[in-house]
Amino acid sequence: MNTIEHVKLKEIPKVHDERGSLAVIEKEVIPFSIKRVYYLYDVPSDSFRGGHAHKEQQSVIIALSGSFDVFVDDGNSKKRIMLNKPNQGLYIPTHIWREIDNFSSGAVCLVLASTTYDESEYIRDYKDFLLAVR
Ligand code: TYD
Numbered sequence: 296m297n298t299i300e301h302v303k304l305k306e307i308p309k310v311h312d313e314r315g316s317l318a319v320i321e322k323e324v325i326p327f328s329i330k331r332v333y334y335l336y337d338v339p340s341d342s343f344r345g346g347h348a349h350k351e352q353q354s355v356i357i358a359l360s361g362s363f364d365v366f367v368d369d370g371n372s373k374k375r376i377m378l379n380k381p382n383q384g385l386y387i388p389t390h391i392w393r394e395i396d397n398f399s400s401g402a403v404c405l406v407l408a409s410t411t412y413d414e415s416e417y418i419r420d421y422k423d424f425l426l427a428v429r
Contacts, residue, residue: 297388327409335404351416355384361402368392370428
């Protein structure tokens, strides 16, 4: 079973010059093939997103703009990671509970996902999550 040790920050290569920065996501950066891209924006600062784990979906979360905290939990250990760099992605494998909060004004949270949207592969109840991972 995956643990929070498998949750990893990945550097997204960037090209920087006096005109600004350009970050490039090619297949070497993402450890799965991307089936879906979605993003959260206009998120109130006191909002709380996530609150689920996935049976199938792996994802990479990127703070395209602004910042937010990603809290991850494998059922035994937990950690909180602040994302605030558009050229950093947080890889989250299956069976990791995640919550996202502390959104800055203007934050955009991009999610690259390995699956299409399928509600049946979500684990939305924390007790069910603990039963699945323990
Ligand atoms: P939800 O899982 O609550 O979002 P988050 O994990 O960011 O807090 O999803 C919010 C709503 O959007 C919910 O009704 C399901 C729907 N949704 C889709 O229709 N397609 C998608 O790809 C995603 C991620 C969510």
